[in-house]
Amino acid sequence: MSQTIFHPSRSSRAFWGTCGVLVVLVLTGLFAAHHMESAGHWVTGMTNRVVWGMPHVFAVFLIVTASGALNVASIASVFGRSDYKSLSRLSGLLAAALLIGGLSVLVLDLGRPDRLIVAMTHYNFRSIFAWNIFLYTGFLGIVVVYLWMMFEPRMNRFVTRVGTLAFAWRIILTTGTGSIFGFLVARETFSSALLAPMFIAMSLSFGTAVTLLLGALVFRLKGENLPAELTGKLARLLGYFVLSVSLFVAVSHLTHLYSAGHQGIERFLLIDGRPYSLLFWIGQVLLGTLVPAVLLLSDRFKHAVSVPLGALLVVIGGLAQLYVLIIGGQAYPMSIVSGFSESSTFFDGVIAMYRPSLPEWGLGVGGMALAALIFLVGTRVLPFLPVPTPDQPRA
Template sequence: MARIRYREIGSSTGFSALLAVLALFILGGLASAWYMEHHGHIVTGMNNLVVWGMPHVFAVFLIVTASGVLNVASIGTVFGRTPYKPMARLSGLLAIAFLVGGLAVLVLDLGRPDRLIVAMTTYNFKSIFAWNIFLYVGFLIVVAAYLFVQMERTMSGYTRAVGWFAFVWRLVLTTGTGSIFGWLVARQAYDAAVMAPLFIAMSFSFGLAAFLLIILAVCRVEGRDLGDGILTRLGRLLGVFAAAVLYFTSVQHLTNLYAAEHAGVERFILFEGGIYTLLFWGVQVILGGLVPIALLYAPELSAVRLRVALASALVIIGGLAQIYVIIIGGQAYPLVLFPGMDVQSSANDGAVTSYAPSLPEVALGLGGVALALAIAVIGLKILRFLPVSLADEIVDPAHAQTSGAGA
């Protein structure tokens, strides 16, 4: 295999324009955070029952995706698939970028963001949230080390060991993120062990989709080759991951449907929940699951590039919908204070809580996405994360020849 050459991305007006747009979104996010902090959360759509809103949808999406974009690096290092190795650096960079973006949203939504230092110094180790703080910060350090051993030639002997460590770490991290919901006994929609594997499948799927969209965009803008062979393989993998998400989702709901206790919340999400039902079936399952799988496994439809791009975008949209349904839908459904009884009170007990995302919440979430992308773009600009060419004959000469012969 030819030695892979890496190069920073070039300067162009497009680059500056992109950064300017991202900066605008970041500023919008910061302004929203200030606005929410100054007036209190009264200016958001969140309330005492839907306590986590749009910022958390974005934050959880970004954090889950951060773990997932490391897929490509893991496949290369841990599972020894050589063709994926040239993309491992970008994979690591994106993992850091998405996690920072997600954490920024999470932190800026706190009621007292000024007390971040308290969160970093005072721990209750019985809380999965406290563990997650370590898992997130640790993830940043581990992935930074992973990048370092990949990019520093004298350290390349450690790549496999560090890669393994990062792989295990990200599985634990996503388990932790899923368990934020899985370990909540109070709410009907949560309290399920399947949340952890479901979140791992989600991270694989959303992360690979985000990675594919970004590498497609960067290679196109930069005019760098990206082989159809490697794209096809990554696309098929995305199809498998999207199917895994559907599988765990069906396990989650079938288990609940079997228990009469959970019939109420299932009826709400699956049939009578209005926007949540629509998002679940329409966006999460069909648009974000079945359609991309069909696209990725139907080679005659159109060029692989278009199919992969479209499928990735759909997986991400479906992913946001899925997290919205899990987080917001799960909270909108009332707590069961008195099983089997009709309940009502001045605090909205027994009734579905309405929630409408407010502009500052959405802006804060988008600010986090923009921050993640800005970190990625700046990283690509100042360090050599991306190979000059990802053409099939360079990254995977053996496979390129056989497939060429076959065609």
């Protein structure tokens, strides 16, 4: 089997122009974070009722996606599919970049981001959040070692072992992220063991989608296309991942609908709780599941734009799904006294209003841009990109 040759991205006007746009978005995100911290969180849409808002939607999306972005590397080194090997390095870089982007958003949204060192030195091991700090930093460390094994020919023989560790670690990481919500026993929308496997399925789906999108971008910037055969395989895989997420979503809602105590929240999320019900049916189900599933799996829709469009819709659907889950789940009132209607000056018993503010959008989009920027600059600095084989068409 021929050895794949790798090289860095080519310096071009398009490459640096794209980086420039991303830098502007990152700076906007930093400015937004600074504004939120100096003025206080009252300038955001978050309140004492909706305590986690738009930044958390983006942060959770990026963290979950980071885990899934390692799919290609795992398929190559854990499941022995050597045809995926040419994109393994990119896969590792993307995973690290997305995680850094997500964690940046999470940290910059803290009430006291200046106390990050406290989070690194004080641990409560009963907290799944504390465990996640280890899982995230550990994942970064493992991915760096994984990349080293891939880059250094003398270390190549360890790739399978480190890849297996990374694969196991990322499954645990996504389980941990899902459990941040699943362990919230007091909140009926979240408290569920199903969230952990659902988050794993989400990570596989979102991660593959972002790999296809950013992979296509970085290849396009050097005047090439993603290898067509791999793109086709990944697109098909993405289609199945999308369906697997929809299965978990369906089972989760059906389980809730079966329980009398959960019918209120289900009615809210699925029927009359706008904008959440609209986001669910149009954003998550139609645009995020049905259309991409058809685009990616049906042979009748084979077209040059089918795969990037399908992947983009999966990303949009994923963000909608997390918005409905995280914010919709908080907006619905939590019953304190069962069997009683409640009202108070603290908004007991009413649907909480939440409108994401500009700083929140700025911070969230800034995190996405940071991930993309690290990814692009990484490909420029080190040889992450495979040299095209002679039969590969140029863009």
